[in-house]
Amino acid sequence: MMLSKMITGILNIVELKEITAKRFDLLEKKKVLPLPKTLIHNIRSTDLEKFLKGPAVESLKENGLLIIQLDKLLSSDTLLNVCSELGTPIAENPTDEVLVPYIEKEVILNVISNNTNGNSASQPFTKRHLNLHTECSRRKVVDQPRYLAFMCCDEGELSSAQTVLVPMKEVFDKLSEKDKKILKNVRYSSDLQTPPFLRTDRENRNIFSIRDFYPDPMYWSFDDENHAYTAADIHESIKILLSHMYSVENTSGITWKNGMLVIVDNTIFFHGKSASDQIDIEKTRHLKRLRIK
Numbered sequence: 085m086m087l088s089k090m091i092t093g094i095l096n097i098v099e100l101k102e103i104t105a106k107r108f109d110l111l112e113k114k115k116v117l118p119l120p121k122t123l124i125h126n127i128r129s130t131d132l133e134k135f136l137k138g139p140a141v142e143s144l145k146e147n148g149l150l151i152i153q154l155d156k157l158l159s160s161d162t163l164l165n166v167c168s169e170l171g172t173p174i175a176e177n178p179t180d181e182v183l184v185p186y187i188e189k190e191v192i193l194n195v196i197s198n199n200t201n202g203n204s205a206s207q208p209f210t211k212r213h214l215n216l217h218t219e220c221s222r223r224k225v226v227d228q229p230r231y232l233a234f235m236c237c238d239e240g241e242l243s244s245a246q247t248v249l250v251p252m253k254e255v256f257d258k259l260s261e262k263d264k265k266i267l268k269n270v271r272y273s274s275d276l277q278t279p280p281f282l283r284t285d286r287e288n289r290n291i292f293s294i295r296d297f298y299p300d301p302m303y304w305s306f307d308d309e310n311h312a313y314t315a316a317d318i319h320e321s322i323k324i325l326l327s328h329m330y331s332v333e334n335t336s337g338i339t340w341k342n343g344m345l346v347i348v349d350n351t352i353f354f355h356g357k358s359a360s361d362q363i364d365i366e367k368t369r370h371l372k373r374l375r376i377k
């Protein structure tokens with residue numbers, strides 16, 4: 085029996101000029117993406133709990149997205165109750181000094197886009213763009229959220245800043261068999277308990293778990309049971325994955341309106357944020373975010 089061989093490497097994402105161009109085109113060019121092809125449900129906040137017990141949840145499971153326009157904002161308690169119907173809310177990190185002032189009830193993060201300095205610790209609060217990713221890709225599968233819920237408390241300035249959604253299925257369908265095989269065996273090298281970048285779950289769904297770390301490099305490890313691949317093959321497959329993430333057809337963008345509640349399935353969509361075109365303006369966007377597993 086041949087022993088499997090672990091190979092490791094570092095992908096310098098800054099050197100991938102084609103990805104840089106595609107990332108710029110999608111997230112930094114300040115263009116407005118079309119809304120997702122999902123019905124927007126106009127629901128009274130008092131009817132929301134009942135609504136979420138109906139067929140809406142089935143459609144969320146199938147399509148990975150639910151967009152609700154509420155007549156009134158929910159209190160944080162109600163938001164938490166509603167989200168708890170979908171699963172278990174995940175605590176925000178109470179030891180993260182940057183996050184702490186924005187955490188409410190342990191699991192709600194007040195995402196207030198008021199940061200223009202671009203440092204990575206302040207990433208959720210940036211007025212700039214946020215690269216495509218799946219949430220908590222550095223965690224074990226059981227600790228990753230299934231759903232992300234966002235309620236818009238203040239839409240802020242009129243601008244091109246949208247939450248960008250990229251359907252995983254379309255990216256998957258573009259990959260060659262070789263790329264799929266490689267991506268099913270490559271993961272971050274910092275923690276071998278994280279899932280590979282591509283996995284198939286018990287329901288036969290193909291799920292990605294990856295973040296575009298640009299401008300930081302990506303440290304990876306690959307379990308090469310057949311001793312068939314080189315580091316160059318791994319780099320090529322990751323590059324192809326990133327390239328498709330930034331360029332599939334049905335990429336959409338959510339333009340936030342006050343009272344909008346959006347629930348996204350983290351196993352069906354990659355997400356990111358496009359840059360605000362009014363970077364110096366004081367008026368800030370405010371979303372309340374919960375991660376639910």
Ligand SMILES: [Fe+2]
Pocket residue numbers: 217218219355
């Ligand atoms: Fe995110």
